[in-house]
Amino acid sequence: MSATAVAVVNESKTAPIQAYIDREIDDLLASLPEPSRLSADERRGVLARYAAVLEGNFIYWMTGAYISAGSDEARAKILDNLREEVRDCHPGMLRRFTIAAHAIPTGDDAQDVYANLMSVRQFIGRLSPVPTVVTMAFFEGFIQRFMPYLADLARRQGSEELEYTDVHGICDITHTQELFQALEAEMALAPSIPPAEMFEGVGLLRALIHNIVVPN
Numbered sequence: 001m002s003a004t005a006v007a008v009v010n011e012s013k014t015a016p017i018q019a020y021i022d023r024e025i026d027d028l029l030a031s032l033p034e035p036s037r038l039s040a041d042e043r044r045g046v047l048a049r050y051a052a053v054l055e056g057n058f059i060y061w062m063t064g065a066y067i068s069a070g071s072d073e074a075r076a077k078i079l080d081n082l083r084e085e086v087r088d089c090h091p092g093m094l095r096r097f098t099i100a101a102h103a104i105p106t107g108d109d110a111q112d113v114y115a116n117l118m119s120v121r122q123f124i125g126r127l128s129p130v131p132t133v134v135t136m137a138f139f140e141g142f143i144q145r146f147m148p149y150l151a152d153l154a155r156r157q158g159s160e161e162l163e164y165t166d167v168h169g170i171c172d173i174t175h176t177q178e179l180f181q182a183l184e185a186e187m188a189l190a191p192s193i194p195p196a197e198m199f200e201g202v203g204l205l206r207a208l209i210h211n212i213v214v215p216n
């Protein structure tokens, strides 16, 4: 089989998944409330719940994807992502962003996302390779496209500390592409997976992200 034929076979496996994820992200972005219509307290809440979810969980969940992956290629891509997170201290970058926007998460903010956050934690804990990589590809893709909205909220809260949103609006484009390459490698090892199982984590994460925007 030629290299072109191999590429077409691989693309046909992951392209429908990427299309599904893109639609999910489009729907989520379309559902966001217009920042100018939010009160200052509502804007603070979105920023604080985002931080409550991302700061302590992103590296943990990406580590779950690393542990669950069975292919050397997927592990290498995910490890590159983790290395950047740790080397450039992305949790610290997010904390500076949150402090500058006067949106440090409170106990109530954490409680608002508690149930949906636990559901994603338990899903990641199953260490199911393909669904976990699909979920993290969705997460990276969403984060990248969510950054202008998050930066807008922070600016409206009087912040000019936008390193976090600047960096993630760019680096997550590469991360998303790399996760789809990792997905191709994992799908080559896995038996066929029913859609409900394939996208279970995407659904749980989508509910959590909706919960970041709209408190329970």
Ligand SMILES: [Fe+2]
Binding pocket: 085, 090, 168
């Ligand atoms: Fe990051």
